[in-house]
Amino acid sequence: MHIELWWLLLIPAVFFTLGWVAARIDIRQLLTEARELPRTYFEGLNHLLNDEPEKAINAFMVAADKDKDSKSLDLHFALGTLFRRQGEFSRAIRIHKSLLERPSLTKEERERAQFELAQDFHRAGLLDRAEKIFQELEGAKFEGRALNDLLEIYETEKKWTEAIRVRKQMDDLAKTPSFKEIAQYYCELAQEAIVEGNLDAAREHLEHAFEEHRGCARAYLLKGDIAFTRNFTDKALSIWGSIASHAPGSLGLAADRVMKLFRDCESEEQRLHGIRLLASWQQEHPSPDIFTAVFELSRSFEPVEKTIRRIKDEIDKRPSLINLNHLLDMQILNAQSQAEQQNLAQVKELITPYLKKTGFYRCSYCGFRSRNYYWRCPGCQKWETTNAHRNDISEGFNH
Numbered sequence: 001m002h003i004e005l006w007w008l009l010l011i012p013a014v015f016f017t018l019g020w021v022a023a024r025i026d027i028r029q030l031l032t033e034a035r036e037l038p039r040t041y042f043e044g045l046n047h048l049l050n051d052e053p054e055k056a057i058n059a060f061m062v063a064a065d066k067d068k069d070s071k072s073l074d075l076h077f078a079l080g081t082l083f084r085r086q087g088e089f090s091r092a093i094r095i096h097k098s099l100l101e102r103p104s105l106t107k108e109e110r111e112r113a114q115f116e117l118a119q120d121f122h123r124a125g126l127l128d129r130a131e132k133i134f135q136e137l138e139g140a141k142f143e144g145r146a147l148n149d150l151l152e153i154y155e156t157e158k159k160w161t162e163a164i165r166v167r168k169q170m171d172d173l174a175k176t177p178s179f180k181e182i183a184q185y186y187c188e189l190a191q192e193a194i195v196e197g198n199l200d201a202a203r204e205h206l207e208h209a210f211e212e213h214r215g216c217a218r219a220y221l222l223k224g225d226i227a228f229t230r231n232f233t234d235k236a237l238s239i240w241g242s243i244a245s246h247a248p249g250s251l252g253l254a255a256d257r258v259m260k261l262f263r264d265c266e267s268e269e270q271r272l273h274g275i276r277l278l279a280s281w282q283q284e285h286p287s288p289d290i291f292t293a294v295f296e297l298s299r300s301f302e303p304v305e306k307t308i309r310r311i312k313d314e315i316d317k318r319p320s321l322i323n324l325n326h327l328l329d330m331q332i333l334n335a336q337s338q339a340e341q342q343n344l345a346q347v348k349e350l351i352t353p354y355l356k357k358t359g360f361y362r363c364s365y366c367g368f369r370s371r372n373y374y375w376r377c378p379g380c381q382k383w384e385t386t387n388a389h390r391n392d393i394s395e396g397f398n399h
């Protein structure tokens with residue numbers, strides 16, 4: 001019994017010794033690994049953290065040269081990305097090409113190197129070479145991202161048929177429908193056909209646009225344009241007017257076409273019909289563009305007093321700086337004395353600085369604003385994000 005107790009006293013010492021040995025082994029292991037990592041890695045990291053990408057690249061290049069086995073794969077990928085971000089495309093291309101020459105790459109590593117190389121070509125503006133590699137990545141792990149890049153290339157090059165195919169592939173992969181964008185591509189094709197005078201082809205593209213998106217306002221505008229070109233005026237009016245039921249928020253985009261159609265009519269009765277039509281649109285779906293069309297048409301043949309009454313009625317319902325300006329223009333024309341004319345001109349001068357801040361269409365996604373309406377926002381490159389209503393009250397007066 002005495003001997004067993006003595007042994008028990010030794011147990012803590014044994015465990016201490018085992019722990020000490022284990023710790024020594026770990027430390028040795030760590031030291032070995034740390035020696036394997038060149039100091040330049042840490043220098044590179046340090047430069048990256050200090051937002052010094054150029055110095056980081058130099059440090060990593062030295063590290064990569066020292067370490068040419070497969071362990072440096074990630075380092076090469078990181079370097080390639082850094083070069084690309086710095087705009088040094090030829091160096092990025094060189095790195096990714098040299099990676100692709102390694103026979104030991106796994107399938108996934110090879111595809112990753114291909115994807116990176118294709119991105120280098122894309123950013124460098126070598127679109128044909130980028131396109132070819134992105135196409136090869138079909139079915140690969142990077143397919144989704146490759147399709148995104150491919151779509152960007154086709155949109156840049158206005159290859160709308162290819163863009164439609166890629167969008168459909170993307171829809172199948174991500175299950176996120178992009179029918180609006182596909183309808184826009186068909187409209188682009190239709191527009192090209194109209195410019196070439198191939199109206200039948202244009203109509204066919206538009207039918208595809210409607211199949212994708214029944215509420216595609218642009219397709220109705222173009223379909224109406226085709227009918228108008230073929231001298232089917234009533235049909236054109238009816239097609240443009242059908243935007244009211246399919247995409248009411250965009251009806252204003254048709255107003256200018258309708259106004260021009262009636263302004264050129266010989267018969268006063270027809271022009272009056274035009275004003276009534278536009279006024280009914282304005283009643284149902286008010287928009288600054290529709291009222292501007294009413295005003296322009298009224299000014300072209302109605303008595304000044306009548307036009308003034310129309311503007312005043314509109315301002316009563318929807319105060320607008322643009323219409324106030326129209327009213328002043330008409331009142332100046334109708335002034336009974338020189339003094340009255342001068343007073344009105346002074347008021348007009350007062351509102352001019354604010355008027356310059358009106359009449360813009362604005363993208364609801366990025367805020368880009370322009371006096372022209374764009375189906376694809378030049379700011380964020382998104383389709384149909386621009387509101388079809390111009391701002392008719394100067395910013396700052398909206399509150």
Ligand SMILES: [Zn+2]
Pocket residue numbers: 363364365366367368377378379380381382385
């Ligand atoms: Zn935008």
